[in-house]
Structures are given as C-alpha cells and as structure tokens.
Amino acid sequence: MFSPGGPTVRELAVQGLSSVERGYDLLAPKFDATPFRTPERVLDATAAALRPLGPYARGLDLCCGTGAGVGVLQRLCTEGVVGLDRSAGMLAAGRASAAGPVEWVRADALALPFGPAFQLVVSFGAFGHFLPSQRPALFRRVSEVLCGGGRFAFPVAAPPRPGSAAYWATLGFDTAMRLRNAVHRPRFVMYYRTFPLREVLADLHAADLVPRLHPLPDLGRRPDGTPRAALVVATRTRRAARGVGPSRHGPGAEHGPVAEGPLRPAC
Template sequence: MMSSERPTLPELARQALSSVQRGYDLLAPKFDHTRYRTPDSVLDATTRALKTLGPFTDGLDLCCGTGAGTRVLREVCAGRTAGLDFSAGMLTQARYRYATAPGPGPHWVRGDALAPPFRPGTFDLVVSFGAFGHFLPAERPRLFARVRETLRDGGTFAFPMAAPPRPGTAAYWTLLGFDAAMRVRNAVWRPRFVMYYRTWPLAEVHRDLLLAGFDVALRPLPELGRRADDSPRCRLLLATRR
C-alpha cells in the first residue's frame, strides 16, 4: 500500500473535529486504506455462514459506507441489494467500487438508519458491519425497531460481534482510553463525533432485540479464531423478525 493512500495525521485530526457525517465525507476517499474498514476475513466468514441459512431474496447493507460489506449481500441474495448511508462521500466511493462489477449494481441510498426511507417489509436480509459505535445506547431500541419494519416476516438482521477484550489486557485499556477521550472531546467540542467501542455489550443488545420483536441466535465464526478459553473470537448475531 502506498503511504499516500492512507489518511495523514492532520486529515484524521480534521475528521475527528468534525461531525460524524462531515468526518466521513472527508475520510471517504481514503477510508478503505484505514483499519476502520471491516476486514475481508470477517466479510468472508459472514458470507459463508449466511449461505447456509438462505436462500435470501432482497438485502440491505445498513450504514454501508464505501460498500465493502455489500458484497456479502451480492453473494447470498438472489434479488435486489441496497446500501444505506448518511455520508454522500462514502456513497460516492461505493458507487465507484461497483461501477464495473458484473450484473446489476446495488441501489445506493443516502439516508438515516434511524429513519430508513424504505417501505415496510422491503427486505428479507439486513446486514451491518462496524457501524454500531455511532449509535448511543438510548438510540438502540429505535434503531432495532426501524430495522424490524424494513424486514419481511421471518426476515433476518445479521451482524458480527467480536468478543470483548479481557480486562487488564492491552486491547481492553486501548478501547477504554479511546472511549474516555471521545467523551472528553464531546464534552468540550461541537459538533459531537459519536464513536464509542464499549457501548454495544452483547447482553444489552440481546435484550433490546427481544424487546423490538426479534428472536435471537448466535453462530460462532470459528475461522476467525478462538480465545485462550476456546470460546470464539467472533460470532454472527442472527435476529429473526417474529
């Protein structure tokens, strides 16, 4: 990778001092060369798991960004695919990514995940990758309710969930420090930039999905490795609309 493809420190600082939407508009041309992009290993593992659960017809990539995760839908859905994001810059990159791809391209939609501009029952699969840190815990019930509305009866909402780092490890202190710094930044600077790594615990997510009208199951993704206690490092959460 050429170093010029990565965002520079001043560019990252400018993004961090912007709103979430403006920040991603600025970062979009170089986003796929950052570590914030969902790794291909996670996308491939998700694809393999969903292929055993289909067939699916129409699919939505929620908070699709540059469309990296949308290829999962193109591999498991036989009908229409769509990507929803609120950043015009990220959607521009997504359109460019798929401009020369064979077959019908995804339908890219600019909009808010908390108020998706789709008719009820439009999709039978909704996926999302790496976006949930941008939603505060109080917004989670509304987000899940909107996803449920976009799904047909029996439709699936699927997303990977990594196991949290163990207390005392370097990863644990890194994420704790990042969230603390972000809270300080948002207390003293406007506009806010909402991005937290520790606001999506499995127990609370499971509870809110049940309350929103989903049945919930977890499927290990063993190809992504196991921890020292032999538990999977990552699971695919499958929420089925009741």
C-alpha cells in the same frame, strides 16, 4: 497513514473534529486504505455463516460506508442489493468501486425510507455511532423493513479481557471521545464500549427480532478455546410482520442509480 494512500494524521484530526457525517465525507476517498474497513476475512466468515440460513431475495447493507457489506449481500441475494448511509462521500466512493448492480440510498438509519422489503439486513462496524439510548429505535426500524422471517445479521467480537492491551486501548479511546464531545461541537459519536451483548440481545427481542449466536471459529479462538467472534442473526417473527404496510423510499432519501428497477415491497 496505515497504508500507502491512507489518510495523514492531520486529515484524521480534521475528521475527528468534524461531525460524524462530515468526517466520513472527508475520509471517504481514503477509507478503504485504513484499518476501519471491515476485513475480508470477517466478510467471508459472515457470508459463509449466512448462506445456509437463506435463501434471500433482497438485501440491505445498513450504514454501508463504502460498501464492504454490499459485497456479502451480492453473494447471497438474488433480487437486489441496497447500500444505505448518511455520508454522501462514502456512498460516492462505494458507487465508484462497486461490482455489479447496487442501489445506493442516502438516509438516516433511524428513519429508514422503506417498508418491509428485505429478507436480509447486515451491518458491519457501525454500532459505535449510535448511543445506547438510540439502539432500541434503530432495531425497531430494522424490524420494520424486514419481511416476516427476514434476518438481521452482524458480527460481534468477544470483549477484551480486563487488563489486556485491547481493554485499555478501547477504554482510553472512549474516554478521549467523551472528553472531546464534552468540550467540542459538533459531536463525533463513536464508542467501542457501548454495545454490551446482553443488552443488545434484550433490545433485539423488544423489537420482535429473535436473536441467535453463530460462532465464527475461522476468526480465531481465545486462550480458553472459545471463538473470538460470533455472528448475531436476529429473525423477525412472522406474527410481528403482519399489518405493516409497504412503502417506497420516503421523503428526504437520496437515491443512487437504480440498476434493476425500483425497489418494490417484497412481502
């Protein structure tokens, strides 16, 4: 399905009836042959927007999957790149295909096993796996692993116009997922309409992350001429970074091979 080598309808159904972690373990060998992988043009636009805001020493791809964002960090970071995900299968796929040294860590994004070690954290296409009630805690964890002045970046798309095909498609998908989760366990948390920008920006501010929007015009424009996508770049205030002690990987984190030595606190 989707492209040669992609998953079949049956495989997607089995994935959708599993937990998030187990579902992605099952999908991992064929994930890069699906539309769910972040397109290269989004990755290129993100890298281009972030480059002038650097430099960056260490970078973290949060909820990295098979490592699409890892490639962005490898272009920008000079002292090391980490990919973190809960799915062992996705990490294994990323490790098998990665070019260059990467540290792969299996851990929960809501319990990041690092101190303030990064100048840049990116995430692509993962926020639908977090309920709105979890978002403040997620952003606080990100804030804690950033050095003062470090940046948290992720692309966002303009919301579909009411009544458009995309509007009805996302509404239908989220409704189906809510019904599925009401009657079936384990839940598979994945929604498209639970990340409104106004609320997201407020949650970033609450986590001592100051957000700015950077238009991504290379990803197209809407009929009114405004860009279809933007990059949210949230900077950790240096004042908030004071007093946060460094730490190594915490209990429960599983590590891939460390190609450049152990990750040390950077600030």
